[in-house]
Amino acid sequence: MPKRLTLIRGFTAMFRRDLLQYKKRPSQILNPLIFFIMISAAFPFAVNTDQTQLVQIGPGIIWIMAILSYLLTLHHLYNDDAEDGCLDYIMLSPQPLPLLVLAKICAHWISSGLPLIIISPIIGIIYQMQVDTILIMIATLFFGTFALSLVGSIGASLTISIDNSNILVSLLVLPIMMPVLIFGARTIELYQSGATTMSGMYFMSAYCMFALSFSPFASAAALRIGAD
Amino acid sequence: MSNRLTIENLTLFRGDKCLFKNTSFAITQGDLLLVTGPNGSGKTTMLRSIAGLVEPETGTISWNQQSILVNRQTYHEDISWISHNHGFKSSLSILENLEFEAHLYNYSFDKIDNILERLSLTVNKNIPFKFLSAGQKRRASLARLALNKSSLWLLDEPTSNLDAHAQDIFKEILNEHISNNGLCVLATHHPEVFEDSTSIIELN
Numbered sequence: 453m454p455k456r457l458t459l460i461r462g463f464t465a466m467f468r469r470d471l472l473q474y475k476k477r478p479s480q481i482l483n484p485l486i487f488f489i490m491i492s493a494a495f496p497f498a499v500n501t502d503q504t505q506l507v508q509i510g511p512g513i514i515w516i517m518a519i520l521s522y523l524l525t526l527h528h529l530y531n532d533d534a535e536d537g538c539l540d541y542i543m544l545s546p547q548p549l550p551l552l553v554l555a556k557i558c559a560h561w562i563s564s565g566l567p568l569i570i571i572s573p574i575i576g577i578i579y580q581m582q583v584d585t586i587l588i589m590i591a592t593l594f595f596g597t598f599a600l601s602l603v604g605s606i607g608a609s610l611t612i613s614i615d616n617s618n619i620l621v622s623l624l625v626l627p628i629m630m631p632v633l634i635f636g637a638r639t640i641e642l643y644q645s646g647a648t649t650m651s652g653m654y655f656m657s658a659y660c661m662f663a664l665s666f667s668p669f670a671s672a673a674a675l676r677i678g679a680d
Numbered sequence: 681m682s683n684r685l686t687i688e689n690l691t692l693f694r695g696d697k698c699l700f701k702n703t704s705f706a707i708t709q710g711d712l713l714l715v716t717g718p719n720g721s722g723k724t725t726m727l728r729s730i731a732g733l734v735e736p737e738t739g740t741i742s743w744n745q746q747s748i749l750v751n752r753q754t755y756h757e758d759i760s761w762i763s764h765n766h767g768f769k770s771s772l773s774i775l776e777n778l779e780f781e782a783h784l785y786n787y788s789f790d791k792i793d794n795i796l797e798r799l800s801l802t803v804n805k806n807i808p809f810k811f812l813s814a815g816q817k818r819r820a821s822l823a824r825l826a827l828n829k830s831s832l833w834l835l836d837e838p839t840s841n842l843d844a845h846a847q848d849i850f851k852e853i854l855n856e857h858i859s860n861n862g863l864c865v866l867a868t869h870h871p872e873v874f875e876d877s878t879s880i881i882e883l884n
Binding site for chain 1: 731733735753754756757759761763764766767768769770771772776780783784785786808
């Protein structure tokens with residue numbers, strides 16, 4: 453079989469297996485999603501604000517909750533495979549490890565990032581956002597969650613040999629994700645005030661591309677060290 | 681070219697404990713090497729270092745006169761690995777797990793029905809892995825071996841949890857592999873089971 457086809461076969465096999473795994477264990481997807489919906493929806497009730505204030509604080513709260521709920525999912529990225537021994541078999545396969553890591557990141561984003569993006573318009577409506585503002589929010593969350601999957605992969609792989617590493621992963625990833633949080637929330641606010649959103653979008657897409665260029669390699673190297 | 685695994689001056693520590701020091705050996709086609717020793721003597725670690733999962737303090741591990749660290753992918757095409765952990769996803773069935781590996785390791789999936797039949801797993805092939813007994817899980821690991829056609833097998837306690845019948849099937853599969861010019865490094869507490877072994881290393 454040609455090398456290129458073999459690589460595609462390996463990538464799709466890893467991607468499909470992880471999606472199947474998420475499908476058979478829906479709690480891994482639903483728990484962070486319900487956390488995101490509950491806290492985001494509870495905020496307007498707890499903080500007694502009028503419509504104008506709600507529109508102003510909405511983007512920041514949605515973004516913070518999106519990142520926090522997303523951090524809950526990172527632990528499962530490699531730890532489950534390490535615990536049941538699958539990680540050894542993945543590392544010993546003839547496929548390049550960074551390619552398999554990328555497949556896992558893509559499956560993680562589909563199962564964790566995409567549901568969050570799909571559900572976010574409902575939260576936007578709770579925060580009295582206009583339809584066009586919701587579209588901008590979706591675009592920022594698209595780049596932001598994918599960047600989080602990429603950067604989170606490095607954090608998750610670095611803590612692979614540590615028990616109960618959920619908090620440690622969050623501590624490692626959160627500071628690196630601050631620029632995305634700032635630009636993501638600020639881009640929506642700027643759109644609401646009538647300013648241009650392109651600079652924010654450019655930054656977030658560039659951040660995403662930068663993370664995409666090194667995250668699979670850094671994660672693969674960290675996994676090899678963690679297996680030792 | 682005949683396949684050859686060469687270990688030279690291998691030294692490995694776990695924390696402050698030296699598991700083995702300046703260990704050297706070589707095996708070629710048709711060889712079955714047994715690694716024995718009490719619990720904690722480093723059998724699994726030795727297999728993991730031969731697989732390239734653990735980096736030794738000193739020494740070199742070569743496959744066909746080339747260090748295994750030079751071209752990992754080529755080396756991985758030639759090895760099969762069975763460890764204590766089964767390496768199957770608990771929520772997926774045997775069939776789903778093996779299909780994934782067939783794609784990942786580029787081996788043919790055509791003979792799967794025959795192999796599952798031989799290992800008495802046909803009835804259980806669509807049941808989630810977590811619902812299988814310990815022995816059935818071990819048999820599923822053996823199915824992985826029978827499907828994969830790689831030259832070097834690294835097996836860590838492959839007969840644990842197997843009944844007498846399954847042990848016989850495993851020995852048949854192993855003998856087929858060895859007689860087809862395969863190589864095998866096998867860690868076990870029961871070396872007497874493998875009377876056809878060509879050499880034994882005892883770790884203390």
